Amino acid sequence: MTLTVVEPEGLYPDTALEQRVMGPSVRILQGPCKTSLAELPDEICQQAEGLMTLRMAVPADQIARFPKLKVIVRMGVGYDRVDRVAAAARGIKVCNVPDYGTQEVAEFAILMALALRRGLTLYHDTQRGPNPAPWAVLRHPAVRRQEVQTFGILGLGRIGTAAALRAKALGYRVVFYDPALPNGADRAIGVTRCRTMDEMLAQADVLSIHCPLTRHTRGLVGERELRLLPKNAVVINTARGPILDIEALEKVLRDGHVAAAGLDVIPVEPPVEPIPSLLRAYRDKEEWLTGRLIICPHIAFHSPEAWDDIRLKGAETMRDVLVDGLNTNVIPPESD
Template identity: 35%
Template sequence: MKVYLGEVIHPDAVALLEKNAQVVRPKDHSRQAFLEALREIDGMVARKVHVGAEEMDRASRMKIIARHGVGLDSVDLSEATRRGILVTNTPGANRESVAELALSFMLALARKIPQAQKAMANMPKGDIGIFTALLKQYNLTGIDLEGKSLGIIGTGRIGSTVARKCIAAFDMKVQGYDPYVSAEVMKSFGVEKVERLENMLPKIDFLTVHCPLTEETRGMVGKKELASMKKGAYVVNTARGGIVNEKALLEALNSGPIAGAALDVWELEPPDPQDPLLHHPNLIGTPHYAGTTEESLHRVGMVAVEEVLRFLRGEPPLYPVNPEVLKKK
């Protein structure tokens, strides 16, 4: 069986795939090489590459697309289902890593760590008295996380993990907005459910986003929502670009209530290097790397490869996204 692999995944996952399948790789990084490599494959491991109708046309023998991760915005799920192609993902495999980055962002924003590093780089050597002046010049007085209020959009595997960590470590008061998780379930991990997002936003010190990008969530946090937040609030997004409207966020950082924000995901990836949001002094930006830890890459890579191999051996997959395909086979 032939399996396409054109992106970097954990070496252990690569070794497992090479041991059990013929791995097909593109000759170079061009789009044409990518499309050529799809011609005779039975399955593929897809990390960030887009797989839509054109790609599926080229991969006429493809039976499975194994997403290296959880999000499905890079795969045309309806088209795959129509063609009888199974799509799997790796739920929970990067949960700890993404949750830890979200918490790291909150700490970095609260304590103004990027600004403090900049201040240190501009401090005259050996002048201890300059410290006090730097605190004022760079406005380095931060806030504690202890006892602050946190709002979470999306309280699934990652959102609930963030909640547990923030409650355990900082005794934060956590509210959650998620139409698909009951109040009883949220209560089990210490979160108070809110039925309407607009009821939560004015009350919280920090907002963190952990829902998928869908037509329902696209632009969910926009100009109106950001304007309703309390003065000095912070926004964190480690989910998907497009859920938080970047133009509205820039306006809220410049003249609205938002004191700082941290984005690991962007509407356009990578963003324009000249994007003013990317260069805002109160914005922490990272290159969609929340799940990029040694442990997470190992878990995600192994699960994705095991799903491909399992399915191509005729065994039922563990994490089918469109299980209706299996019923037709």
């Protein structure tokens, strides 16, 4: 029996690696889709038992176009782009690729924290243009020594753990909150567990967000939570934009409670009108944000090695689940 797997985005110039990994019993079709699964021809949808996506959402109306579908592999860590309720109703397994880009995202979170805390962005911003700041020290509440700070991690999964180890190596005291993590799982890396999120926030001179986006974590960090942080804290988000209330972040940045922030993710990507006012102020280079904000276009994961991992591990996951009947990287519906 031949199984059909569809990769609708045409991510790679050929399917040789996927064919080698999945074996001769799998036929692999690439699609022409650029922005949406709706671009995929019906005749391809009708054949697919497996679907592999990277950037594209997989909503309920598109799942309905795949009558034979058994497995969806989201070629990345986050799985919020897949309608898992609709998939579960059909008995379709949803998988992610949780073990790619771990180092890259963790390093990027630390990089943004260091750039803000050591004044790299401050001096970069103020030395540009025709009227640079004086060639001298600029006193700023974001700038502090690492060893006197506590680094708070929200979500101690693979990436959170990698970030914790790096922060600890730089001299930070590291604390975390993760209600899903079994007791004792943190002891091997020597960080401190907090019993509640509020307890962790109250200590976090740097807050770094590393939890998945689910119905429980959407809007998890709002104005109340941000005001629990010590004054002049730094907020870093390399997870998913909707976890952090960006309007609340703007408010606490404007009134000076939070000294600086680094965002690799925002609530809607790419941004569309109406663009969040914080992003608008950043793009307009408003003076109050000088040295205080970094925004990047969801690229923390990127390296050539990470792209290779996405391809290989995505293909291996599809093989394991669709061909071999394993549960590799399957996301249980009840974990949402």
